[in-house]
Amino acid sequence: MRIYPNFIATLSLAGALSISATLPTAATQTRDRDALQKTLLATTTGDKAAGRAIFDKVCASCHKLGDAGKEIGPDLTTIAATRKRPEIIESLLWPSRVIADQYQPVLIQTKDGDIFSGLVMKENARAVTLVTAEHPETPVEILKSKIQERQKSTVSAMPENLLDAYTPDQIAGLIALLLSGGK
Ligand code: HEC
Numbered sequence: 001m002r003i004y005p006n007f008i009a010t011l012s013l014a015g016a017l018s019i020s021a022t023l024p025t026a027a028t029q030t031r032d033r034d035a036l037q038k039t040l041l042a043t044t045t046g047d048k049a050a051g052r053a054i055f056d057k058v059c060a061s062c063h064k065l066g067d068a069g070k071e072i073g074p075d076l077t078t079i080a081a082t083r084k085r086p087e088i089i090e091s092l093l094w095p096s097r098v099i100a101d102q103y104q105p106v107l108i109q110t111k112d113g114d115i116f117s118g119l120v121m122k123e124n125a126r127a128v129t130l131v132t133a134e135h136p137e138t139p140v141e142i143l144k145s146k147i148q149e150r151q152k153s154t155v156s157a158m159p160e161n162l163l164d165a166y167t168p169d170q171i172a173g174l175i176a177l178l179l180s181g182g183k
Pocket of ligand 1: 054055058059060061062063072073074076079083088091092095096098099100103119132133134136156157158159162163174
């Protein structure tokens with residue numbers, strides 16, 4: 001019956017490979033963000049109404065700004081007090097470069113071979129509940145008895161490509177809105 005441990009070893013090797021294969025996919029670059037960063041740094045004003053439309057559509061599922069939005073990521077209402085414009089631009093274009101400790105994402109592989117990446121929302125002796133970037137509105141509960149491996153993830157729970165569909169002017173509007181605390 002030596003086949004059984006071999007089978008387990010193969011499974012965990014395959015698991016390790018698929019975990020590392022997941023990371024570059026999450027970071028796939030579909031737009032020249034360095035050029036966009038330069039444009040945004042040079043644009044100091046923006047149309048806040050255009051920014052509000054983007055916020056409501058793509059940010060409010062995870063962030064609060066004034067009264068609107070959810071608190072999966074940090075509350076952005078007072079971001080102007082703690083972050084300068086260039087830092088905000090970097091957070092928007094490359095969310096994984098700086099990840100605050102309390103938003104440290106984890107990567108969990110289950111014994112069934114499923115892989116989840118997200119923020120721990122709740123945890124007890126029985127299960128871990130994760131909020132994932134793909135479906136922040138539907139947290140996933142994973143039983144601890146089903147967990148094969150758990151590690152820190154270097155990929156932020158904030159998706160990288162959120163602003164790919166928007167023009168620099170629209171994004172400048174979003175930044176202006178953030179810097180004004182949503183007003
Ligand atoms: C799926 C959830 C999610 C979505 C959608 C999302 N974010 Fe985030 N965001 C996070 C999390 C989690 C963090 C903290 C971890 C990090 O910094 O990467 C964060 C961090 C940030 C920060 C840095 C905050 C700080 O204090 O340094 C900014 C700014 C920000 N988000 C703005 C936005 C904007 C604007 C949008 C919409 C275009 C957006 N986020 C969409 C989850 C999200």
